[in-house]
Amino acid sequence: MKKAKHLVRDAAAEILLAGRITHPSVRARDKLTIVTFHRVLPATILGQYPLPGIAVTPEELKRFLEVFQDHYSVGSLYECARLHQSGERSEKPPLAVTFDDGQLDNYLFALPVLNAMNMRASFYVVTDAIESNEVLWHDRIAYAVQRLRQRSESELRTWLADWGVSGDAADPVNAAVAAAKLLDPGERNRHLERLEKIVGAHMRPDWDGMMTWDQLREMQSDGHEIGSHSTSHPILPLVSDQELHQETSHSRRLLEAQLDHEVRSFCYPNGDYDQRVIASVQQAGYEFAVTTRYGINSQNSDPFSLRRVDLQSGYGTNAAGRFRSSGLLLRMSGLLPGMA
Template sequence: MSLKHRLRDVGAQLLWSSGLTRPSRAGRDRLNIVTFHRVLPDPAASPLPHLAVTPDFLRNALRFFAQHYTCLTLSEAAKRFFDGDQPARPLLAVTFDDGRKDNFLHGVPALRAAGIRATFFVPAGRVDDTTPLWHDELGWLARHLLEEGQGDLLGSLAGRAELADRGVHAVVQHAKGLPGPERESLLTFLRQRTGGISLPQWEGPMPWSELRQLMHEGYEIGSHSLSHDVLLDRLGADQRAEVFESKRLLEENLNTEVKSFCFPTGEYDATTLGEIREAGYQCAVTTRPGSNSRDSDPYELLRHDIQGERNRVAAGAVHVPVLAWRLSDFPGTAR
C-alpha cells in the first residue's frame, strides 16, 4: 500500500472516530446514490477492472449501507427526498449501470442477503443482443492487442501514441471523446485486425426473463438509453428515440412504468434534459460525483461511483471509514 493510501486511511479513521463522516451526521438532509458496474469474483478478468468489485466487497458494502441508511430504489428514494422526507437513517439508493449478466449472477445474491432493492439501468435495445457494449468491446480488443505486443499500432490508430503505455482504460476514455463515426471506424478496424476474440460467459446482457424476475422481486429497472451510445453523438430524432423508445420498450416488455434514466457515459445537454422530462421520467442520474441536496435537480442527480480498489484495506475488505468519507462530501473526500 502506498504512503498516499496509508495517509488517506489514517485521515479517514480520524474523521470516522470524530463522527464527522458518520452517515447519521454527514448524510442528514442529503440523498446519496451509489453506483456499481461489474460484480466479478476476479475483477482482473475484465479488461476494465476498475469498473468491477468482488461479490465479497459488494456484500460488505451493502451491509454498511443497510446498517446506516434507509435503502430504497432510486425512484422511491428520490420521491421521498424531494417530498421532504427525512428519516432517522438518511436515504440512499444503490444503482447498477449497463444491465450486464454478472450483475444477476453475483450482484443480486448479495442484494437479497442484505435486504436491499436496487435500481438496474439497462440499455433497452441491447437486451437481445449478446455482443458487448461498445466500451466493453473496445476494452477486450485493446487488451488483446496489448497482450500481443501491438500497443504501438493501437496508439497510432487512436491518434495518441502514448495511449499504448497508459493501458486499456486510457484507450476507452480517449474513444469516448471521439466523434461517433471515428469511434465506430476504430472498432471496425480492431475487429478485423484481431479476427474476433472469445468472450467469457458472463459477458453480455441480462435477458428479459431475468429483468422480469428482478422487477417481480421489487427491484427497479431504469433506462440506460437504447444503445448505450454517447447521446451527444445522436442528433434530433435519433437522440429522441434513445430517450423515448427505450422507455417504451422496457415498459412493453416488463409491464411496469419506467421512472428513472441514466445518461450513458454521463454525456447530455439541455436538449437531452428536455426530452427526459417530456418522456415522463421522474428522475435521472449523471456520472458526476457527490450527494444531492433539496435544491438539486431531480434530472441531474449526482452519484458516488464505488470502485473496490479505492475503498478497501489490503486484505480486500471494505474500509468503512474510507467509504463513509467518500459518501460524506467532507472536504478532501477520499479518492
C-alpha cells in the first residue's frame, strides 16, 4: 500500500514537472522560496541520532544544492529577501538556504559542501548555546528518551505517561519532544532533570556540539549570513515580556558584538510566534523573520512571517530509491505539505 502510494506520487511529480506546473521558472516566478535544514550528518552518525527527521546527509545536501543551482538564484535569506522585496528580477527566482540551531555539524558537514559549490546560506544560532556549548532542550529530551528506551521499555512507558504521551506511541522520541513543547518551561525542565537523574545528564555523543564564535566568524567571512534564533530557544509566545526582550534584542546585540556585523534576520524557535512576538522582533531591529509554516512567499508576504519549505533526508527519493529532482521540486513548489 505504502509502495503503491509512493509510485503514484512519483508519477504525479514527473507529470507536474513535465507540464511545468512545479517547474521553478513558472511556479516560483516572482516568489521567494526559502528552504530549511537543521542537521547535516554523515549516514553512520545519522543512524544513531534520535531525531533523524531533522537531518540530511552531506551527499543529500549536495544533490539538493545541485537542483537549486540549476533552477534558482541561491543565496542567504537577507540577500534573497531584499532582492525579492525590491521587486528586481533576476534570471532565475530567488532561493534562500537556511540552517536552524547552530549545530557543530553545520560547520563540519554543510559548510564544505556549500563553499565547494560557491553557494551562500543563512545560519540561525542560539546565543546561550554558542556561549555554553550546551545541547538544546529538544536534543536533551531526545537523547535522554533514547537512553531510557535502550535501558527498559517498561520504564520508558512509565515516563512517557508522565509526559502525557501515550505509552504505545510509534515514535516515542518525537512524541516526547512534541509533548514537551506544550509544557511550561519550568515544568519541562523539572521533568527533564528527573529523567536525566536516571539515565545520566549531558550524555550527548562525542560528535555532537555547537558551533563556536570563531567558526561563525569564519563562515561570515566566507559570505554566509549569521542570524538570530533567540538566546535560549524557548517557545516565544509562552515567555514574559521581559524574557521576550532578552530573547530577541539581547541575542541580536550579542551576535553583532561577537561578529562585528549587522544582524538582520531572526528565526522563531520551533516556528512559534504571535503578534506580541512579531512586535518584539521588529523593535529589536531585525528586517526579516522566518517561520516553520510550509509554503513559498509572494511579493506581499509579511517580511516577519516568511514561510519555508523544510527538507529532510529522503525527500526526492523515489519508490525505487533513486533521487529524482521532480520529487524535490514538487515539495519545493509549496503545493505539497507532507511527503512520507
